[in-house]
Amino acid sequence: MVITGIQALDNLINELSKLPGIGRKTAQRLAVFILKSEDSFPLHLSEAIRRVQEETRLCQRCFNIAEDRLCRICADPRRDKHKICVVEDIVDVMAIEGSNEYNGLYHVLGGVISPLAGVAADDLRLKELVDRCNTEEIQEILLALNSSTEGEATMIYISKLLRDKNIRLTRIASGIPMGSNLEFIDTATIGRAILTRQNL
Ligand SMILES: [Zn+2]
Incomplete structure (x- = not known):
């Protein structure tokens, strides 16, 4: 133009x-x-x-941004390997890391289920998430998707997918306004939402 x-x-x-x-x-x-x-x-x-x-690629385990085969979070021995926080995108990892209230691992889905946008469950990294639940010693899955209609539907889908596994399923608490993206929420609010997470 x-x-x-x-x-x-x-x-x-x-x-x-x-x-x-x-x-x-x-x-x-x-x-x-x-x-x-x-x-x-x-x-x-x-x-x-x-x-x-x-000089970057996706972590082979969690699909966060990485310089090597594993991202710095997956490679960090001080992280709690029994927890996975499921997020929509890499920017959400950055937002939650900024809150300093979470010390587990992540799983970046690459989107949420959205029939309108043509995103089906198969387009997300859900199979990889289930694989991780089967092969890693996971005790808790914390769902931290954006509180949109699509995010809510995706959280319900995942909770059904993992229901028969012996894993505590939680979601970040309310306080995150409906329809808002995690990346635009202040870190103190995200931190509170993680600390007061609810069982599913
Ligand atoms: Zn990783």
Whole structure:
């Protein structure tokens, strides 16, 4: 789309507009900031963007972001290996880690069941979760999905899936407003929701 008529600048504005939460005006402001910044910044920025994909992958166990076969949480001997916190996305791991109230492992589903968005149970990493329940010494599964209709439906689906296993099933407590994403909730509220988690 032509904005300024200067191809390189328009190109940058259009690319920045694709980022979540970035509207056209913010993209223009960022593009002009990059344009006017000192020589090293655009290079460092583009290098950081390139490296984030080249030097990371998904943890083979929990599907969190990792540099090696296992993420730093799975590889950490101080973490409680008897607990798994099930989240929708990598940003939710970051949000819960920020609360400092959880010391177990994670399992990143990669979404929630959403017929409208064409996401079925088979599209999520549910089989991998069941496999982990069968092979690891799991005592508690804490469901920490966003409190949307889809998140609620997915939590019910998972609780049915794991019902016959000898594992305590919990969900983060209310206090997380309906329809809100964990990543936008302050860490103290998340911490409270984990501490006051409820049995399913
Ligand atoms: Zn991991």
